[in-house]
Amino acid sequence: MKALVLSGGAGTRLRPITHTSAKQLVPVANKAVLFYGLESIAEAGITDVGMIVGDTAEEIEEAVGDGARFGLKVTYIPQERPLGxxxxxxxxxxxxxxxDFVMYLGDNFIVGGITGLVEEFRGNRPDAQILLTRVADPRAFGVAELDPSGQVIGLEEKPDQPKSDLALVGVYMFTPLIHEAVRAIEPSWRGELEITHAIQHLIDTRADVRSTVIKGYWKDTGNVGDMLEVNRTVLEAMERRIDGEVDDASETIGRVVLEEGARIVNSRVVGPVVIGSGTVVSNSYIGPFTSVAENCRITDSELEFSIVLRDSSIQGVGRIEASLIGRHVEVTPAPSVPSAHRLVLGDHSKVQITS
Structure with a gap:
C-alpha cells in the first residue's frame, strides 16, 4: 500500500503567511503540520509516499527531503496548478x-493518527473508504449522505443546502478502481476534478464505498483560527520539559517545553507553551497555548494563545493574543502620534484598530 500526500495549493486563507511559505509547513507546536501527517503514515506501516507539489515545491522538498527522517521513501509529483x-x-x-493507497491532504491534522483506519481498510478492502466527521457548518466541506444502515448513498462538494452534517475528512483510502472513476468525471463549476465526484461515480456504478465516522479530533488547518486551535490541542498533550536556561528571577508553571539553547530571563511562562532553541524571553509574560519557534526575541511584552515563527522579535508592545506571526517579523511600538495609525501590511491582511 502506498500513500499520496497533497502538498500543493496556494493557501489563500492563510495569507500573508503563505505568500512566502507553504501552508503545509506552518508549524503547530513548532513542528510543520505536514510532518504530523507523514509521521502518521509511517506509523501505519506505509513506506512509499508520492507527494503532489506545486508552486512551493522547492520549499517542500527542502523540508521533507527523501523522507528518510520519517522512515519513508518520498517521490515528488509536480502539479502545474491545483485542479482538484x-x-x-x-x-x-x-x-x-x-x-491500493491512502490519499492524505497535507494540511489536515488528525489526533491519534490513521493506523487503525488503514488496518480496517486492509482487512475489509472495499473499493473506497472515506472518513467523516460531524461539523457545525458543512457548507465549507464535501458532505456525505448516508442511508439508515450507514451506507454512503451520495456526496456533494460544498453544497448550499447540505443533506447532512457529515463532512469528509482529508484522508481517503482507495483500490486501483478509483483510477477509472477519475478518468470518467468532468470538471466541476470550479474548473476542478472533484474527488467527491469520483467517489460518487463509484457509488453510481455499485462499487463498494464505505465510511467511518471518526470521533477523534480533526482539523483542516486552512485558516488562522484553525491553526491556533490545532496548536492548542497539541500543546495540551505535551509533557513538561526544561532543556534550556531559566534564571532565578523567572518562573515556569505547568506544561512548559523549553528547548536546549532557549533562555528565560526575568519572565513568567505559564503552560502549555513550547519555546524553540535559541529563543530568548526577557522581562515578559508568555501565556497558555503559545508556540514560539527558534531564534526569536520576546522582550518587555505579553504573548498568549499565539504562534510565532522563527527568527522574529516582539519588543515592548504590551499584550498580543490570538495571533499568527510569520518568520523574520519585527513587532515594535509605534511612535506616539495623536489620532493616527502607521501601517505596513501585506496583501489580504486583516487589521482591527481601536481608535
Missing part, C-alpha cells in the same frame, strides 16, 4: 500503479 483532488490522483497514476 481527483486531478492529483490522475497525474499520480504511473506512480501508484496497481497498488
Amino acid at each position: 483532488l481527483a486531478h492529483a490522483v490522475l497525474i499520480a497514476r504511473d506512480y501508484l500503479g496497481d497498488d
Whole structure:
C-alpha cells in the first residue's frame, strides 16, 4: 500500500503567511503540520509516499527531503496548478500503479493518527473508504449522505443546502478502481476534478464505498483560527520539559517545553507553551497555548494563545493574543502620534484598530 500526500495549493486563507511559505509547513507546536501527517503514515506501516507539489515545491522538498527522517521513501509529483483532488490522483497514476493507497491532504491534522483506519481498510478492502466527521457548518466541506444502515448513498462538494452534517475528512483510502472513476468525471463549476465526484461515480456504478465516522479530533488547518486551535490541542498533550536556561528571577508553571539553547530571563511562562532553541524571553509574560519557534526575541511584552515563527522579535508592545506571526517579523511600538495609525501590511491582511 502506498500513500499520496497533497502538498500543493496556494493557501489563500492563510495569507500573508503563505505568500512566502507553504501552508503545509506552518508549524503547530513548532513542528510543520505536514510532518504530523507523514509521521502518521509511517506509523501505519506505509513506506512509499508520492507527494503532489506545486508552486512551493522547492520549499517542500527542502523540508521533507527523501523522507528518510520519517522512515519513508518520498517521490515528488509536480502539479502545474491545483485542479482538484481527483486531478492529483490522475497525474499520480504511473506512480501508484496497481497498488491500493491512502490519499492524505497535507494540511489536515488528525489526533491519534490513521493506523487503525488503514488496518480496517486492509482487512475489509472495499473499493473506497472515506472518513467523516460531524461539523457545525458543512457548507465549507464535501458532505456525505448516508442511508439508515450507514451506507454512503451520495456526496456533494460544498453544497448550499447540505443533506447532512457529515463532512469528509482529508484522508481517503482507495483500490486501483478509483483510477477509472477519475478518468470518467468532468470538471466541476470550479474548473476542478472533484474527488467527491469520483467517489460518487463509484457509488453510481455499485462499487463498494464505505465510511467511518471518526470521533477523534480533526482539523483542516486552512485558516488562522484553525491553526491556533490545532496548536492548542497539541500543546495540551505535551509533557513538561526544561532543556534550556531559566534564571532565578523567572518562573515556569505547568506544561512548559523549553528547548536546549532557549533562555528565560526575568519572565513568567505559564503552560502549555513550547519555546524553540535559541529563543530568548526577557522581562515578559508568555501565556497558555503559545508556540514560539527558534531564534526569536520576546522582550518587555505579553504573548498568549499565539504562534510565532522563527527568527522574529516582539519588543515592548504590551499584550498580543490570538495571533499568527510569520518568520523574520519585527513587532515594535509605534511612535506616539495623536489620532493616527502607521501601517505596513501585506496583501489580504486583516487589521482591527481601536481608535
